[in-house]
Amino acid sequence: MTDVAAIERAAGLTRRAVLGGLGAIGAGAGAGALHAEPAPLRFGLAMPMTGGQATYGQDQVKAAQWGIEAVNAAGGVNGRMIEAVILDTQADARTGIEAVNRLISVEKVPVFVTAWSEVVKAVAPIANDSRVVELSVGANSPEIARLGDYVYTTFPLAEVDITAVARYSATTLGRKRAAVLFINNETGITAAQVYRNAFTRAGAQIVAYEAYDPKATDWTGQILKVRLASPDIIHIQGLVADTPQLIAQLRQLGMTQTISSYSAIYNPRLIQQLGQAANGVIATSLAPGASDSPAVKAYVERWKKEVGREPNGLPYTQYLYDVPFLITTVFRSLDDHGRPITGESFREQMVAIGTFQLPLTGKLAINPDHTVNKSVYLMQVQNGAWTQLAMVG
Amino acid sequence: MFSPLILVQILWTSLATTSCFVLFALAFALVLKVNRVFNFAQAAIMTVAFYAAFTAVARGGAPGWAGLLAALAGAAFMAVALQVLGFRALQRRRASSMFVFIFTLIVSELISYVAMLLFGTWPATIFPSLFWPVTMVGGIAVSQWDMLALGATAVALIATFAFLHLSRIGQAMTAVADNPDLAAFYGIDRNRAQLAAMVLAGLINGLAMFLYGTRAQVQPTSAIELLLFAIAATIIGGIGNLGGAVVTAVVLGLVQNASVLFIPSEWQGFLLYFFLFLAIVLFPRGVHLPVRKRPFRTVAAAARRPEEPAGG
Numbered sequence: 001m002t003d004v005a006a007i008e009r010a011a012g013l014t015r016r017a018v019l020g021g022l023g024a025i026g027a028g029a030g031a032g033a034l035h036a037e038p039a040p041l042r043f044g045l046a047m048p049m050t051g052g053q054a055t056y057g058q059d060q061v062k063a064a065q066w067g068i069e070a071v072n073a074a075g076g077v078n079g080r081m082i083e084a085v086i087l088d089t090q091a092d093a094r095t096g097i098e099a100v101n102r103l104i105s106v107e108k109v110p111v112f113v114t115a116w117s118e119v120v121k122a123v124a125p126i127a128n129d130s131r132v133v134e135l136s137v138g139a140n141s142p143e144i145a146r147l148g149d150y151v152y153t154t155f156p157l158a159e160v161d162i163t164a165v166a167r168y169s170a171t172t173l174g175r176k177r178a179a180v181l182f183i184n185n186e187t188g189i190t191a192a193q194v195y196r197n198a199f200t201r202a203g204a205q206i207v208a209y210e211a212y213d214p215k216a217t218d219w220t221g222q223i224l225k226v227r228l229a230s231p232d233i234i235h236i237q238g239l240v241a242d243t244p245q246l247i248a249q250l251r252q253l254g255m256t257q258t259i260s261s262y263s264a265i266y267n268p269r270l271i272q273q274l275g276q277a278a279n280g281v282i283a284t285s286l287a288p289g290a291s292d293s294p295a296v297k298a299y300v301e302r303w304k305k306e307v308g309r310e311p312n313g314l315p316y317t318q319y320l321y322d323v324p325f326l327i328t329t330v331f332r333s334l335d336d337h338g339r340p341i342t343g344e345s346f347r348e349q350m351v352a353i354g355t356f357q358l359p360l361t362g363k364l365a366i367n368p369d370h371t372v373n374k375s376v377y378l379m380q381v382q383n384g385a386w387t388q389l390a391m392v393g
Numbered sequence: 394m395f396s397p398l399i400l401v402q403i404l405w406t407s408l409a410t411t412s413c414f415v416l417f418a419l420a421f422a423l424v425l426k427v428n429r430v431f432n433f434a435q436a437a438i439m440t441v442a443f444y445a446a447f448t449a450v451a452r453g454g455a456p457g458w459a460g461l462l463a464a465l466a467g468a469a470f471m472a473v474a475l476q477v478l479g480f481r482a483l484q485r486r487r488a489s490s491m492f493v494f495i496f497t498l499i500v501s502e503l504i505s506y507v508a509m510l511l512f513g514t515w516p517a518t519i520f521p522s523l524f525w526p527v528t529m530v531g532g533i534a535v536s537q538w539d540m541l542a543l544g545a546t547a548v549a550l551i552a553t554f555a556f557l558h559l560s561r562i563g564q565a566m567t568a569v570a571d572n573p574d575l576a577a578f579y580g581i582d583r584n585r586a587q588l589a590a591m592v593l594a595g596l597i598n599g600l601a602m603f604l605y606g607t608r609a610q611v612q613p614t615s616a617i618e619l620l621l622f623a624i625a626a627t628i629i630g631g632i633g634n635l636g637g638a639v640v641t642a643v644v645l646g647l648v649q650n651a652s653v654l655f656i657p658s659e660w661q662g663f664l665l666y667f668f669l670f671l672a673i674v675l676f677p678r679g680v681h682l683p684v685r686k687r688p689f690r691t692v693a694a695a696a697r698r699p700e701e702p703a704g705g
Binding site: 050051052053054055058184210211212213214215216217218220221222224225227228240241242244245248251252253254272273274275276277312 | 516529657661
């Protein structure tokens with residue numbers, strides 16, 4: 001296991017210094033040019049900065065930049081700074097391919113970070129052919145584990161949290177008849193299958209299984225079909241833009257059953273948008289919350305202080321904050337062994353290290369089958385606030 | 394399997410949620426009919442309307458009625474700007490209809506990006522809550538929003554058709570739509586009629602986007618997606634046929650929602666494009682019943698005031 005606590009401690013001290021004197025950085029930039037500083041070690045960051053998913057993408061990039069700041073403030077990789085080359089994917093496969101081609105062919109990065117299942121899958125052949133490591137951070141399609149030798153994830157795939165919420169519903173909550181409503185795209189279809197399999201394996205029954213169009217604004221037909229099936233729990237596998245509205249319509253049409261979903265809806269806005277109708281809604285979180293970790297608490301406070309709000313999709317941003325620490329650990333290990341930093345060497349060293357202790361998401365074990373193991377936090381809206389219901393795994 | 398209550402509920406909720414789309418389709422069909430522009434820039438008008446209301450209510454703390462006024466004003470302003478600075482200028486330069494169409498596409502994308510820069514991409518609503526109180530009426534869930542949307546849409550439809558048929562400028566718009574050259578010959582100011590059509594369509598869009606934004610989340614790119622439904626309804630309903638576009642929008646909404654009771658729900662999104670495909674291939678002039686032809690002279694004569702000298 002590699003301990004990055006020293007980096008964090010040092011980062012904390014230096015960050016305070018940085019916050020106390022941002023002007024000094026500007027002044028130092030000129031002076032720095034006089035010294036021959038080693039070139040920074042670079043990695044790619046291909047995320048949606050524009051388009052419908054930029055809400056999450058922009059906050060995740062900001063989190064990664066804070067992670068980079070912290071690493072560099074602690075001395076970087078044996079004195080060399082790290083730097084991210086940030087390109088926009090719009091969460092779109094075609095744009096993602098263009099971005100990753102540039103990262104590999106022009107920017108020559110040995111490793112790049114990306115997210116959103118559609119993009120992660122589309123760029124996987126490029127990563128494998130070029131022998132450059134693709135780190136998926138946030139996408140949860142189970143297929144990601146089977147995309148090739150150079151594709152890894154630091155984020156638990158759908159099997160982990162969706163299986164956890166399905167099992168918990170069937171066993172601990174005692175629900176025996178579930179209806180599944182899912183968005184008819186890659187994200188929804190695959191994850192809904194995972195829920196169905198896990199729920200039925202736990203001895204319960206899926207009584208309705210309904211897709212909806214990604215552009216839908218009215219779900220009356222699906223909801224009434226679900227109502228006919230008389231479920232005792234409704235699981236929604238949608239996106240942040242449609243799920244609150246779908247929950248509102250479920251409640252308006254008289255569906256009072258427990259509603260579960262996944263990490264996409266774990267957000268304070270859901271409660272504001274739905275009011276009383278949000279009570280009882282269950283979501284998953286794949287990272288500890290502010291009440292579980294002082295580091296996360298300080299991180300959330302920083303968001304509130306510097307940005308004026310909590311990040312959109314807090315757990316996702318925690319993973320993005322942590323990824324520069326993982327990359328730095330591998331870079332440093334290669335440097336310590338006197339090995340050149342290439343995609344092939346990065347992959348070998350990352351697999352050899354295997355387990356990483358990361359500041360905001362805790363211990364991360366990368367399994368030989370390209371999956372990772374993490375605890376799942378089940379969160380429920382109770383009395384108008386997200387409350388931890390259980391920790392699974 | 395399905396009780397009458399289920400079918401009535403689908404009918405009611407679909408009618409209510411389709412009401413915004415009916416207005417989008419009416420606005421699109423109106424501009425297509427009078428200005429002969431396939432106006433993709435309607436998405437820009439819709440975006441401006443929503444964010445005007447959002448700024449007034451969600452950010453400025455203004456009451457709902459002020460948000461509606463902001464949406465109407467924003468949409469009308471954008472419509473006038475489009476007509477005066479865009480379409481009229483292109484008309485003067487004798488730009489081809491394809492060029493005008495491309496211009497509308499660019500405007501819709503441009504405004505979408507401006508909205509993204511100004512407001513970010515987080516889905517937004519005019520009011521903080523998406524949840525509207527519900528009353529059960531004979532076993533049917535009726536939300537306050539349903540009543541508001543249906544009432545407002547009915548008033549807007551009646552007002553629009555009354556305006557087109559009874560007012561002088563409305564009749565001028567109809568005359569220009571029927572035959573612009575002949576209308577000009579009869580002394581009808583084409584520019585004025587087209588500007589009026591854009592403003593009227595803008596106001597309809599403003600109302601529809603306000604209603605939509607009080608129930609659903611909107612992003613800067615949402616209007617472009619919403620517009621596709623309006624375009625499909627206009628094409629299927631018969632280009633130039635306002636009533637056809639309105640009826641088609643209602644029928645499409647109902648069919649799409651009810652379809653999941655009879656076919657796998659994965660096919661729901663496909664239906665719209667399937668109907669559009671069929672309509673274009675089998676009914677290139679639209680699906681509509683034969684209507685009694687009105688002599689142009691009657692329309693044009695009605696558009697002129699009796700005291701005006703013939704021929705302007």
